[in-house]
Amino acid sequence: MAQSQLAEDQFVTHHAYRIPRKLAWRTGRLDRFREVSDEHIEALQLYGGLDAARNVVEIGCGVGRDAIPLTALLPASGSYLGIDVMWPSIAWAQNNITPEHPNFQFTHFDVSDQQHNPSGVNEMIGYRIPSEDMSQDLVFMFSVFTHMFPKDVSHYLSEFARVLRPGGRVLASMFTMDRTLIPYLRNIGGGGLRQLTFAHEVEDGFFHNDPSVVPGATAYSAERIGRMAREAGLVPSNFVRGSWRKDEDFDVGGQDIVVLSKPAF
Ligand SMILES: C[S@@+](CC[C@H](N)C(=O)[O-])C[C@H]1O[C@@H](n2cnc3c(N)ncnc32)[C@H](O)[C@@H]1O
Known part of the structure; x- marks a missing residue:
């Protein structure tokens, strides 16, 4: 393979950006990098109120897979704040996205x-x-x-309630579970790409796929996440089934979508 081809293979082209492959890989689903981002944006438009939003925060922004298309969608007077625990991804986004779009800021959370x-x-x-x-x-x-x-989820929810304006929304893709689903999931050989069964209800309404793998995949019952949201000052306002249980309404990387709202005054 020619040297220039080799160098080219180290990057993933995403809209007008060339992202180092090793960072894009850590953000996830390199095989469907653009498709995943398109699904996210569609979900934000359909369920997150994106079209009317001016100021948005993304938790777990990775290398900016969703920030990049948002640069064309948020109003120029708006703002985006991306937060992630992976410093190399944040550093790349700070050096490559913020200089062209100063209202797009990225910050590292060293948890x-x-x-x-x-x-x-x-x-x-x-x-x-x-x-x-x-x-x-x-x-x-x-x-x-x-x-x-x-x-940790409860702490984030209370922070979301603090930074949101009344009427603002939280949109989270996640796995939601119910103990009655355990036999069904076993029966279909597990859901999602990783054959998830969430057979371990380690606390009321909180499920672990495999407690020997920490952190591993976790899931919450709708009741439990609703209770946690209310305790934080948010109310559940929408729930959309993803494809991981193989009975979806709408697909965002296979996961369910939970929408919470901050009550208007
Ligand atoms: C599966 S990746 C998804 C990345 C991005 N949301 C996307 O879908 O394109 C999960 C991201 O969340 C970040 N992350 C994990 N725990 C976090 C935390 N407590 N706070 C903020 N980001 C976190 C990871 O570093 C990683 O970039």
């Missing part, structure tokens, strides 16, 4: 995360999203709550 940031020094509890109270219209996250534990 300890066995899978994504093992050398991290901070705990989730106590983390403050670097944003003013009631300044955001939409907080979204794709495939982040899918490996998180209840106390």
Whole structure:
């Protein structure tokens, strides 16, 4: 293979950007990088109120797979804040997206995360999203709550409630479960790409796919995530079934979509 071809193979072209393949890979689904992003944007438009949003926060933005198309969709007077625990991805986004779009900012959250940031020094509890109270219209996250534990999810939810304006929304793709689904999931050989069964209800309404793999894949019952949302000051406002159970309404990387709203005054 020619040297220039080799060099070219180290990048993934995403809209007008050339992203180092090793960072794009860490953001996920290199085989469907653009399609996944298109699905995310569609979900944000259909369920997140993106078209009316000016100020948005993305948790787990990776290398900016969704930030890049959003540069063309958010109003020039709007803002985007991307947060991730992986410093190399954040550094790339800061150096490549922000200079062309200064209203797109990226920040590293150095939390300890066995899978994504093992050398991290901070705990989730106590983390403050670097944003003013009631300044955001939409907080979204794709495939982040899918490996998180209840106390950390609750902390994020209370931060979302703080930074959202009344009427603002949270959109999260995640796995939602119900203990009655356990036999069904076993029967179909497990759901999603990873044959997930979530057969371990380790706490009321909180399921682990395999407790020997930490963090591994996690799921919440609609009741449990609803309760956690209410405790944080948010209300569940929509739920869309993804394809991982093989009985979907709409597909975003296979996961379900949970939409929570901050009540208007
Ligand atoms: C499966 S990837 C998805 C990336 C991106 N949301 C997308 O779908 O294109 C999960 C991302 O969440 C980040 N992440 C994991 N735990 C996090 C946390 N507690 N806070 C913020 N980001 C986190 C990971 O570093 C990773 O970039």
